[in-house]
Amino acid sequence: MSGKGKGKDAAPPEPENIPQDLQYASVFSFKGGKGKGKDAFQQEQEDMPEDMQSVPFPYNFMKGKGKGKDASPPEPDDMPEAMQSSQFPYNFMSGKGKGKDAAPPEPENIPQGNSLPLAFNFMKGKGKGREAVMGQFPKALPVGLQQPSDTPSLSPAKSAEPQDLQTKTKMPEPPGLQAASTTREPNALAKAAIAALNRSGWRPLESKGRRPPEPENEPSQARVGGWTPTAYNALFGSAEDMSDEDVVAGKSWGTWKQEDWSDWRKWKEPSAPSAPSAPSASWDQSWKSWDKRDGDWDKHKHTKQGVVKDWWDGDDGDDGWEKDQKNWKQNDWEDEQQIKHEQNQNEWKTEWNQWEWKDGRDGWEQQNVKKQEEWNWKQNEKEQWDEEEEDWDPDACEDQGKLESQKGPMLEEEVFEEMADAPSSAPKAKAMPTKPKALPKKRPIAPSIAPIGPIAPSGALSVPRPPTIYVPSLLATAKAMVAKPKATPKPPTTPPPPHLKEEAKEQKAWDDEEEDFVEEEEEDQWNGWQDWKWNGEWDQDDQAQQDWKRRKIPDSGLRWQDGKWERASTNGVSPKKSPKSTEKTQKPQKTQYPQYVKAVSVKNSTSAWARGRNATRGRPKRQKFPDAPERWGEDWEQSRQEVDLTLLGQMGPPTSRWEYRLVDESRRSFLGYMPSAFSTKQCDTLFEQVKECTQWQTPPDSGPAPRQVAWMTKKGCSCKYRYGGVELESQEFPQQMQELLGRVMKLCGGGNADWPDSCSLNFYEDGAASLGWHADDEALFQGKFEDIRIISLSLGQARTFELRRNWPQAGETEVQKLRLSSGDIMTMEGMMQKHFQHRIPKEGCVEPRINLTWRWIRKHYPECPAFRGRR
Numbered sequence: 001m002s003g004k005g006k007g008k009d010a011a012p013p014e015p016e017n018i019p020q021d022l023q024y025a026s027v028f029s030f031k032g033g034k035g036k037g038k039d040a041f042q043q044e045q046e047d048m049p050e051d052m053q054s055v056p057f058p059y060n061f062m063k064g065k066g067k068g069k070d071a072s073p074p075e076p077d078d079m080p081e082a083m084q085s086s087q088f089p090y091n092f093m094s095g096k097g098k099g100k101d102a103a104p105p106e107p108e109n110i111p112q113g114n115s116l117p118l119a120f121n122f123m124k125g126k127g128k129g130r131e132a133v134m135g136q137f138p139k140a141l142p143v144g145l146q147q148p149s150d151t152p153s154l155s156p157a158k159s160a161e162p163q164d165l166q167t168k169t170k171m172p173e174p175p176g177l178q179a180a181s182t183t184r185e186p187n188a189l190a191k192a193a194i195a196a197l198n199r200s201g202w203r204p205l206e207s208k209g210r211r212p213p214e215p216e217n218e219p220s221q222a223r224v225g226g227w228t229p230t231a232y233n234a235l236f237g238s239a240e241d242m243s244d245e246d247v248v249a250g251k252s253w254g255t256w257k258q259e260d261w262s263d264w265r266k267w268k269e270p271s272a273p274s275a276p277s278a279p280s281a282s283w284d285q286s287w288k289s290w291d292k293r294d295g296d297w298d299k300h301k302h303t304k305q306g307v308v309k310d311w312w313d314g315d316d317g318d319d320g321w322e323k324d325q326k327n328w329k330q331n332d333w334e335d336e337q338q339i340k341h342e343q344n345q346n347e348w349k350t351e352w353n354q355w356e357w358k359d360g361r362d363g364w365e366q367q368n369v370k371k372q373e374e375w376n377w378k379q380n381e382k383e384q385w386d387e388e389e390e391d392w393d394p395d396a397c398e399d400q401g402k403l404e405s406q407k408g409p410m411l412e413e414e415v416f417e418e419m420a421d422a423p424s425s426a427p428k429a430k431a432m433p434t435k436p437k438a439l440p441k442k443r444p445i446a447p448s449i450a451p452i453g454p455i456a457p458s459g460a461l462s463v464p465r466p467p468t469i470y471v472p473s474l475l476a477t478a479k480a481m482v483a484k485p486k487a488t489p490k491p492p493t494t495p496p497p498p499h500l501k502e503e504a505k506e507q508k509a510w511d512d513e514e515e516d517f518v519e520e521e522e523e524d525q526w527n528g529w530q531d532w533k534w535n536g537e538w539d540q541d542d543q544a545q546q547d548w549k550r551r552k553i554p555d556s557g558l559r560w561q562d563g564k565w566e567r568a569s570t571n572g573v574s575p576k577k578s579p580k581s582t583e584k585t586q587k588p589q590k591t592q593y594p595q596y597v598k599a600v601s602v603k604n605s606t607s608a609w610a611r612g613r614n615a616t617r618g619r620p621k622r623q624k625f626p627d628a629p630e631r632w633g634e635d636w637e638q639s640r641q642e643v644d645l646t647l648l649g650q651m652g653p654p655t656s657r658w659e660y661r662l663v664d665e666s667r668r669s670f671l672g673y674m675p676s677a678f679s680t681k682q683c684d685t686l687f688e689q690v691k692e693c694t695q696w697q698t699p700p701d702s703g704p705a706p707r708q709v710a711w712m713t714k715k716g717c718s719c720k721y722r723y724g725g726v727e728l729e730s731q732e733f734p735q736q737m738q739e740l741l742g743r744v745m746k747l748c749g750g751g752n753a754d755w756p757d758s759c760s761l762n763f764y765e766d767g768a769a770s771l772g773w774h775a776d777d778e779a780l781f782q783g784k785f786e787d788i789r790i791i792s793l794s795l796g797q798a799r800t801f802e803l804r805r806n807w808p809q810a811g812e813t814e815v816q817k818l819r820l821s822s823g824d825i826m827t828m829e830g831m832m833q834k835h836f837q838h839r840i841p842k843e844g845c846v847e848p849r850i851n852l853t854w855r856w857i858r859k860h861y862p863e864c865p866a867f868r869g870r871r
């Protein structure tokens with residue numbers, strides 16, 4: 001509603017366009033934040049109301065009272081009805097109607113970013129409005145939203161539930177309720193249900209009494225927040241919930257339930273005791289008729305006392321009296337009633353005992369004692385009366401009658417003053433706690449900082465591309481997540497091996513030397529798949545890919561021939577030379593892409609670097625693939641706290657939207673991700689600008705579907721970029737690149753002084769262009785020896801970025817994936833280049849992509865003016 005765009009491109013509406021009463025607890029109010037619409041950012045965490053600071057999802061207090069820190073949530077009645085029962089905030093943005101009448105939006109109008117796992121999610125759910133049922137949760141939670149270990153799991157306790165409950169339950173039970181239900185203790189269950197009810201602000205649709213709603217008003221599973229029927233029954237299943245009509249119609253709670261709630265009955269948890277039926281209606285009627293007769297009998301007693309004898313005689317005459325008395329005796333009415341009464345009491349008691357509601361049972365026992373006393377009293381009276389009757393003396397009676405009439409008629413209340421009222425029905429169940437007017441203002445702060453897990457769930461990197469719209473609270477969580485603990489960090493449990501430092505030093509010296517003299521083949525090994533190798537693998541692709549290759553011909557002018565890609569000469573671009581070819585690459589005459597400059601192969605190079613390499617022939621060869629390095633105690637690396645590593649996500653302004661998609665504390669390796677740092681339009685412009693201002697080079701042996709590459713450095717640095725046997729001349733940052741870097745660094749918290757001083761650029765013409773497994777571990781950046789930062793920006797065609805560990809342990813062998821779309825910023829931080837490799841695999845897309853990777857040069861080459869000595 002009022003936002004721009006649709007579906008996953010939807011942007012939040014302008015704050016002033018958000019209907020205030022739609023915003024409870026779900027759509028973060030941008031009020032107080034900075035920016036507008038799509039560019040709006042959340043408030044500082046400390047500007048949020050205290051009791052929301054720990055809540056890991058967005059919220060909005062616009063309709064509530066107060067502002068900023070003093071804001072309080074809206075009254076439940078002010079929430080849209082469909083939300084009142086929801087334990088989980090969700091978002092009506094883009095739905096129809098307003099305020100209480102708001103309906104959830106159409107699934108396609110829900111921006112993906114609002115489908116946080118904890119947010120109630122209609123996306124892909126079925127039905128509309130009141131009937132809507134939620135969709136599935138995303139499989140993997142973003143790192144920041146991992147469930148803290150000390151709160152109950154939000155997923156239904158599968159083992160505890162019968163099969164059909166499992167399949168029916170879409171929404172997890174509220175944590176409190178679930179915790180109670182595992183105890184199978186009805187009282188606790190009911191309490192939890194009441195608490196959940198109060199929390200949710202749920203009110204029965206038919207608010208008169210606590211009668212369960214009519215079937216047509218039956219709340220959907222979503223509306224009752226995933227309650228178990230047991231809990232529901234415990235709350236609503238008492239006799240007094242029945243209407244008089246139902247009682248008259250002989251309906252008991254039990255039959256009502258059978259008739260109308262058959263479905264619910266199936267859901268009953270097997271081991272929970274069933275909620276008791278109220279005393280049956282027939283019993284109730286007998287009880288009432290007993291009372292009626294009882295009343296008659298009372299009158300009779302009065303008659304006996306002469307007070308209303310005339311009345312009785314006047315009505316029935318002596319005969320009537322005799323007749324009645326006879327009838328009573330004949331029917332043995334008293335005995336029968338007493339037996340019935342006792343039977344019912346026993347039944348009733350059994351039921352109460354089953355219920356095991358302690359207070360209720362105690363209450364019942366008291367009532368029962370009273371009732372028994374009452375019965376005894378009446379019985380006693382009757383016996384006395386019967387005895388007296390035998391000595392009936394009309395005169396005496398008359399005398400007494402006179403006496404009595406002087407006193408005035410005896411009131412029934414007086415006669416029964418010592419007698420407690422017979423309970424007309426089951427004792428009242430404990431009164432329901434009344435719904436609090438407003439939620440308590442100060443909620444206890446939940447542990448908001450998800451423990452920094454050893455690593456994001458393995459699926460985290462393959463979560464479908466996050467939406468353009470960002471859910472601001474993630475920032476708070478991500479930040480909290482990466483925040484350094486306040487307490488002084490503990491020393492590693494196992495002290496670092498004493499030889500480690502020495503060895504590390506030696507290793508560093510060795511690698512520093514060796515780095516420059518790496519044989520090309522070794523580099524291939526170290527880097528894993530190089531393009532040409534990858535192309536080999538490509539040959540064995542399945543039929544689908546082969547088909548794609550064939551289809552690709554008319555699209556791109558490429559031809560699949562003799563097991564490799566050839567560029568059809570008709571489109572004016574010369575065929576690329578094969579890896580082993582010595583032919584000179586022709587400068588393309590007509591191409592939509594920038595002019596290529598051939599990169600220099602170090603084999604033919606006469607640079608100092610290449611010469612130095614020759615000078616070291618005979619040195620011991622470096623291992624093909626190094627053994628796993630020494631570890632730091634139980635971890636791979638010293639802890640982030642100890643080395644005081646600050647992540648870029650912690651440095652950015654509060655408005656920057658970082659998610660850490662890889663948090664490997666043991667390897668001190670982190671991958672930060674900021675989706676859609678630039679708008680689509682900005683990206684298009686940037687793509688063109690970067691393409692134009694860059695001197696692209698073609699790596700000499702990059703195969704038939706090459707990447708174009710470029711290397712830029714800051715003014716004053718002439719370091720070439722050497723990797724995998726390729727050497728790229730540096731180009732000074734053009735103006736446009738300076739500006740772009742400034743914009744990127746703003747999001748990464750870099751002050752003017754500390755910007756990266758180099759950038760490597762890759763131009764992937766289409767999906768056939770790729771980059772093999774490698775690490776950015778060139779000596780220039782020192783990424784194998786110290787914490788470094790790499791910042792990458794992607795423009796154009798979205799491509800998959802893959803990540804794998806060099807020395808995976810059990811459960812770590814999976815390749816993790818991250819979709820890098822246009823405008824996404826990604827960082828690799830810490831010791832990532834020592835422990836991980838990454839690549840951009842081939843895929844079947846046809847649009848071009850540019851990737852810019854900024855790094856800080858830590859060790860300039862001796863020939864560079866910025867060189868300041870080796871160590």
Ligand SMILES: O=C(O)CCC(=O)C(=O)O
Pocket residue numbers: 760762771776792794801820838840851853
């Ligand atoms: O294109 C990419 O996203 C990755 C580039 C890369 O890894 C590199 O240039 O080292």
Ligand SMILES: [Fe+2]
Pocket residue numbers: 774775776838
């Ligand atoms: Fe790389």
